[in-house]
Amino acid sequence: MQDSSPVTVENIWMPTWKPVEPHFDISNLKPVTGRPKIQVYLKQLWQRRYFIIAESKAKAFQSSRNMILGHAWLILSPLLDAIVYGVVFGYLLKTSKGVDHFIPFLFIGVTYFSFVTRPLMGGVGLIRGNRNVIKAFAFPRASLVISNSIRDFIDSLPVIVMSLVVVVFLPQGTGRPYLTWLLFPIVYLLLFVFGLGLCFFSAWATSIIPDLRTIFTFFTRFWFYISGVFFSVSRFKEHPEIIAVMESNPAYLILDMIRDVLIYNRVPSVYHWTFLTICSFGTLVISFILFWSREVHYAKG
Secondary structure, eight states: OOOOOOOOGGGSOOOOOOOOOOOOOOTTOOOTTOOOOHHHHHHHHHHTHHHHHHHHHHHTTGGGTTSSSGGGHHHHHHHHHHHHHIIIIIIISOTTTTOTTHHHHHHHHHHHHHHHHHHHHHHTTHHHHTHHHHHHOOSOTHHHHHHHHHHHHHHHHHHHHHHHHHHHHSTTOOSSOOGGGGGHHHHHHHHHHHHHHHHHHHHHHHHHOTTHHHHHHHHHHHHHHTTTSSSOGGGGTTOHHHHHHHHTOHHHHHHHHHHHHHTSOOOOOHHHHHHHHHHHHHHHHHHHHHHHHTGGGTTOO
16 A cells, blocks of 8 residues: 655655865965064075075076177176276276276276176066065065075176186286285175175165165266276375275275285285175175065065
8 A cells, every 4th residue: 555645855865964074284374475583584595595596597697698699798798888988087087097907997897896786776676576476476585686696696707707807918907817816706705795785675675665766776876986986096195084985885895805806916904804794794684684574565565
């Protein structure tokens, strides 16, 4: 006999299991905009050292890749700059008067001053130019600055070799290298440290006020004319206060020390070594802390 009871919702068999909610382990996820403690930050930078170096090598010599003469411009550009300044200041304005070995003196001034200011201008807009990468990945933003400075160093290697050739073989050159050349890598290391500090500073400053790009451009132009690029400070020997101001200028000290060890076979004074070391590492430490302090803001905006 068939059951004629009506079919109701209660009479229909319903499963007793419940759908399982998907589970994701997010315990290891970190915010892209977080700022770790400075000791952790330094450790993260060290862990990424191979990537920083690889990226620097990959981006090196980019400025001359699409030109007909290619990498030759890395050497031709400072040579042409030195010729222009030599004609204008050395020949027309007679700043070469009283300067021994003026041609290598001028070439050292023009080329190595650009090594000082290139990191400063390289940091300008660095954060804004890499905003998409910064927003997409969590990594210490300081690696961008370090990579940029290492790339500048790689770009400068052909010019460094050229400067040694100019010092020895060009007219008014020394004719031979000196033992004081062994001190050159130390001076250049201080130049690199100082430049890295400038790059951190300009990257930090322009991330806050983009308009500082123009200010930095005018500043580097003014800095060029007061750093003894194409004249000797000895012309101010009757004005010791001017010499004191010049010797407090890190860019002037860098040029003077490089000229001493490469051209004039002189060991820089203890004062110069001490002052430049304090300026270089002091600039780096202060600028790095300023840059790190805004780490959380670089992915915004």
